Amino acid sequence: NYRGIPVRSISQPGQIIYWVVFGLMAGSALCFSVLVFLKPVAERSHGYVTLLIVTIASCAYYAMASTGGQIAISQYGQFQGPYPGTGIEPVLRSVYWARYIDWFLTTPLLLLDLLLIAAVPFGTALWIITADILMIVTGMFGALCSHKFKWGWYGAGCLFQVLLVYGVMVTGTAHAKARGRVTGNAKLPMVYFGLSAYLLMVWWGYPIVWGFCEGSNYASVNAEATAYGGLDVAAKVVFGWMLFALYPILSRQNKDE
């Protein structure tokens, strides 16, 4: 309820999903903090980055699970009513801004995890990560926007995603190949390619969910919690465990430094 107007928001099943995802993120954070300290100090950068990712996500999910991190946004062209004294009222949907703070911090770290494997130059990492940050920020502007111009922000976000995919797949792969040759680590380009293919596949899911939820208000807020929750577990928890499993190959490249 916002000033007497009902808000399309989450109910118990969605709330439970948030707590479950919080549990997975926080549980992984605990495991990763033990695992990282079992590594030699000079070989911990992947571990620390991965640990930070699930820690940040734990905070965001704690906020959303405890009914925070959201705001009622009126949906353009969608009306309901009549309500006492006002006639027809706009439809309001609960939009989670907490997600965007999470993504603003974690997607650059996820990319860093990948780009460290390929040992790309600083400037390359910087432009890829800047495109990523622009993708998240424009997506947030769109989500918090109540008129049809929100789709302009969405289009901009998608363009930045294409740029980022190009950076990871084309530029990053070239550096990973060179890195594998220089360090004599034949598995390195394959590991880079496999991890980036997995990451980019999962990342395409986000703009699709956005279109059905924050964008068009077609799907329910519970469906949104489930869909983004599943994607976040794939992108952070599964990806994080994959990185720890591949540590022997990754740290071998660090030793060759």
Ligand code: RET
């Ligand atoms: C938005 C809407 C605008 C267009 C695009 C989007 C993409 C978001 C992505 C988010 C990834 C988040 C991850 C989070 C946690 O691990 C902002 C939804 C392209 C790709 C991986």
